[in-house]
Amino acid sequence: MICIFGGTAAYHLTAEDFGVAESLLALETPHGVAAPFLRLRDALFTSRHGANELARSAAFVNHRANLWAARAHGASAILSWNGVGAISARLRVGDQLVPHDLLDFTRGRALPRQALPEMRAPFWEVGRRVLLSAAPRAWEQGVYACGEGPRLETPAEINAFEKMGADMVGMTLVPEVFLAADFGLPYAALCIVTNLAAGRSTRESGRRFGVEVGREGLTACRRAAALMQS
Amino acid sequence: MIAIWGLTAERGESDTIETPFGAVKFTRGALGGWEAVFLKRSGDVRARVGASLELGAQRVIAVFTALSLRPEKSEGALLAPADVLDQTRAGPTTFFEGRGVGYVQMTPPFCPQLRAALLQELPADARVDTIVAACPARPITPAEARAWSALGAHAAAWGLAPEWSLARELERCYAPLLVVGESTKAALSVLENALMGVENEPKCGCSRLNPGARRVLGDDRRAWVRSGAAAHGDD
Numbered sequence: 161m162i163c164i165f166g167g168t169a170a171y172h173l174t175a176e177d178f179g180v181a182e183s184l185l186a187l188e189t190p191h192g193v194a195a196p197f198l199r200l201r202d203a204l205f206t207s208r209h210g211a212n213e214l215a216r217s218a219a220f221v222n223h224r225a226n227l228w229a230a231r232a233h234g235a236s237a238i239l240s241w242n243g244v245g246a247i248s249a250r251l252r253v254g255d256q257l258v259p260h261d262l263l264d265f266t267r268g269r270a271l272p273r274q275a276l277p278e279m280r281a282p283f284w285e286v287g288r289r290v291l292l293s294a295a296p297r298a299w300e301q302g303v304y305a306c307g308e309g310p311r312l313e314t315p316a317e318i319n320a321f322e323k324m325g326a327d328m329v330g331m332t333l334v335p336e337v338f339l340a341a342d343f344g345l346p347y348a349a350l351c352i353v354t355n356l357a358a359g360r361s362t363r364e365s366g367r368r369f370g371v372e373v374g375r376e377g378l379t380a381c382r383r384a385a386a387l388m389q390s
Numbered sequence: 391m392i393a394i395w396g397l398t399a400e401r402g403e404s405d406t407i408e409t410p411f412g413a414v415k416f417t418r419g420a421l422g423g424w425e426a427v428f429l430k431r432s433g434d435v436r437a438r439v440g441a442s443l444e445l446g447a448q449r450v451i452a453v454f455t456a457l458s459l460r461p462e463k464s465e466g467a468l469l470a471p472a473d474v475l476d477q478t479r480a481g482p483t484t485f486f487e488g489r490g491v492g493y494v495q496m497t498p499p500f501c502p503q504l505r506a507a508l509l510q511e512l513p514a515d516a517r518v519d520t521i522v523a524a525c526p527a528r529p530i531t532p533a534e535a536r537a538w539s540a541l542g543a544h545a546a547a548w549g550l551a552p553e554w555s556l557a558r559e560l561e562r563c564y565a566p567l568l569v570v571g572e573s574t575k576a577a578l579s580v581l582e583n584a585l586m587g588v589e590n591e592p593k594c595g596c597s598r599l600n601p602g603a604r605r606v607l608g609d610d611r612r613a614w615v616r617s618g619a620a621a622h623g624d625d
Contacts (some may be wrong), residue, residue: 214490219483267479310492311555312483314499316473316520320541358497 161205162385165236165346166330168243169374170207171214177375178205187229192222194217195227203385205378206231208240208332209256217310218331224270227336227343228269237346239287239384241334241377242371244304244328245357247318250330253366255353256298256380257290259283263305263326264334265317271335272342282337287348287384293381297351302327306334315359329357334389350380392585393447393562395553396437396454397464399428400433401544407444409421411437411466416445422585431549436482439556440615445509445542448592449504451585452548452554453577456521457570459539465514465571468580469545469622470508472565474499475538478525483552485559485618491602494558506511508567511584521568523551545570559603560611563596610622 166173175181184197184204198205206229208221228240255390262282290299305326307313313321313329321329328351340347355367396488404491406594414437429438442450453556463524469589486492500527509517524530526548538546547568557564607614 184548209490216488216490217484217486217492220488267483308483310486311494311558312496314473314475314496316475316499316542319398320475358495 161204161234161236162388163206163230163233163238164239164381164385165240165336165372166205166207167209167241167375168352168377169369169371170377171210171212172371172376173378177255177378184233187232188332189228191224193226194222194225194265197229199233200382202382203378204230205237206230219269219309223336223339225330227339227345231343231345235345237287238283238347239291239350241292241350241352241381242332243354244330244351245298245355246328246353247260247305247322247329247357248359250320251352253352253355253368256295256376257302257328257351258288258295258298258299258300258353259304261303262290262337263303263321263324264291265321266306266308266334269335271338274358284346287346290384290387291380293349293387294379305329305331305352307331313358318357318359322387328353341379350377352377374382391446392421392426393445393450394421394426395450395452396431396549399426400578401525402428407441408443409437412439414438414441414571416441420455422587424513425587427623428607435553436556436615436618437487439518439553439560441617443560443611447562448597449501449588450557450566450568451504451581452496452550452566453574454550454566454568455572455574456545456547456570458545458570459522459535459572460544463545463570466576466586467570468512468516468576469518469521469570470502470505470512470516471518471544471566471568472498472505473520474523474550475520475541475543476555477522477538478523478551480525480527481552482556482619485556485614486603487618487621489606489621492559493599493602494555494599497510499554499558499593501596503592504563504565504588506587507566507584508580510587511580519560520544521550522546523554524548531586558599561597561599562615563592563594
């Protein structure tokens with residue numbers, strides 16, 4: 161069973177967006193209280209930042225509890241969506257990307273302990289391919305820079321991230337993708353460009369943080385979950 | 391009222407103010423025709439930011455000694471940067487622990503009006519783009535200095551982060567003034583003149599930087615600080 165982790169605008173979604181859904185109680189886990197989950201027809205679902213409002217910014221999401229709960233509810237893999245700011249000049253607001261790599265600029269987030277130094281692509285390749293089938297207009301690759309927040313990045317930071325190879329910036333995928341691996345849950349993500357990053361946006365470039373972002377993310381992830389089952 | 395951080399008043403009256411993050415010592419004085427409060431960089435950074443708010447200072451000038459990353463900037467050179475690369479790893483990042491607010495825009499990161507007033511009193515080469523907010527607990531390594539310079543930075547200062555972003559969360563006008571070397575003495579006369587050119591009425595957007603906090607916690611920014619201290623205490 162796929163579990164969908166909803167990011168930007170997941171908290172704007174309503175019962176109509178989910179269709180048939182069973183509410184699962186927020187579990188007490190060894191890592192604290194997890195978010196409430198929904199059992200949808202084709203997947204499990206939870207909203208990282210809050211069920212009905214943007215209740216917590218990225219640094220305050222209890223990824224560990226959520227992953228523990230996802231597994232307890234029967235998840236075998238995670239697909240997520242994330243709002244990102246575009247760094248790469250090829251990207252426009254509304255574009256989608258399935259990231260293949262990331263750069264970590266967070267500070268002091270709860271990461272798993274590693275036994276040995278190792279270099280490994282952080283995202284699940286099968287999940288990436290299925291997300292790309294489910295979201296055919298998404299860019300096939302992208303490097304995600306994870307900032308600490310909650311403040312937004314400075315233009316100087318965005319320029320530095322770009323020089324280091326980042327295409328987009330967000331605040332959530334670290335530590336989630338690494339903790340998922342620790343829980344034995346393969347993980348792939350769909351990134352949706354909500355705005356251009358600091359120093360790149362103009363009055364014309366636009367911003368998109370409304371419910372439509374959540375609907376796009378949910379639709380793509382559910383379609384991918386269905387493809388996995390078929 | 392204007393707050394000066396990192397500079398000692400030539401004369402003034404010492405006082406203490408309580409904040410939800412602890413008591414803060416400060417000196418009341420005057421500078422460039424402004425009533426000013428002078429605060430040292432010691433104790434909890436949120437207490438100092440909260441104290442400056444409580445004392446009624448919309449504007450903060452943050453004075454630093456700095457390390458130049460470029461050979462052309464020598465001891466005593468003054469810099470008023472436009473942008474910052476935060477390379478710190480510790481310290482509180484926000485007053486809004488556990489909440490869904492604090493997505494403060496950093497374009498620009500510093501108050502444009504205060505920076506313009508500083509630049510009026512500084513030579514043209516003080517107009518640098520980027521500085522590094524470095525970790526105050528250790529020296530900068532030569533390799534870091536080269537890397538940061540390659541990323542566009544001109545100088546590094548200790549203590550700029552997180553005080554700067556916390557001040558921005560409380561919608562303060564904040565502008566750094568850096569003096570290359572070990573003494574901030576050269577800053578005083580520049581500040582005196584620059585502040586005379588600052589109009590009383592802000593013309594920047596700094597006081598509307600955090601609409602999310604206003605929506606969730608109301609208009610009283612002192613309540614934002616109290617709520618931050620309460621959330622912090624819950625840990």
